[in-house]
Amino acid sequence: MAEATKTSKKPVKKPAAKKKTSRKKEPGLVSKALRLIRRVFFWGFAGVLGFVLLVTLLYALINPPTNYYMFSEARRLDGVRQEWVPMERIAPIMARSAVAAEDANFCLHWGLDVNAIKAALDRGRGGASTISQQTIKNVYLWHGRNWARKAIEALWTPLAEAVWTKRRILEIYLNVAEFDEGVFGVQAAARHYFGVDAADLSALQAARLAAILPAPKTRSASNPSDFVRSRTRAIMSGAATINADGRAACFQD
DSSP states (O other): OOOOOOOOOOOOOOOOOOOOOOOOOOOHHHHHHHHHHHHHHHHHHHHHHHHHHHHHHHHHHEEEOOOHHHHHHHHHHHHBBBBOOOOGOOOOOHHHHHHHHTTTTTTSSSSSOHHHHHHHHHTTOOOOOOHHHHHHHHSOOOOSHHHHHHHHHHHHHHHHHHHHHHHHHHHHHHHOOEETTTTSSHHHHHHHHHHOOOOOOOHHHHHHHTTTTTTTTTTOOSSSSSSHHHHHHHHHHHHHHHHHTTTTTTTTT
């Protein structure tokens, strides 16, 4: 009997496993949106910061032509009075009187008077704005009690202190401050109330002008109330004090 031939079965080859191709997952819509938002915020912040720095540097060299409040008052009143004068044409006693009235430590702080702010908070009252802060508000921002404005003002003031000199800050302040309805700047105020130039103001006249700040629409320098008279005397004393103890040195020749 012939021996049956054994048929050798060939092993079945398994198909080679396909190599997994590593594909990076494309970012989803949420991820793309977040990236775009971050980019917009970054460049927006950089743009705002650059603008703030530019206009601050600009006003270190040129005089502000107007501001938001002055522009709105000019439209409401059909014009305002203002004549810019450099510090050389403002009586030194006027500068000392303004500082004595509004910010006696003007030469000692970097824009924010921390001690005055703490004292105001302890009394549960606002205020304590330095001349530097008031200048930033008058030149660049808007009036009224507003926390957003106060925050911007507090951030902008140290920058201005770093770029402008104390003398320049006070020069701008005295030229844009409101002294009566539609009367801006110390030159227009001196003529309006006393018929003299800012360079010729006496100690009493300068103190009277400083005494009506920061509420010129309810106070008068030419027809002073008892409060304004009392404040005038205090300012005259304060102006002499800061001149004697050196606290006026940063803005005087």
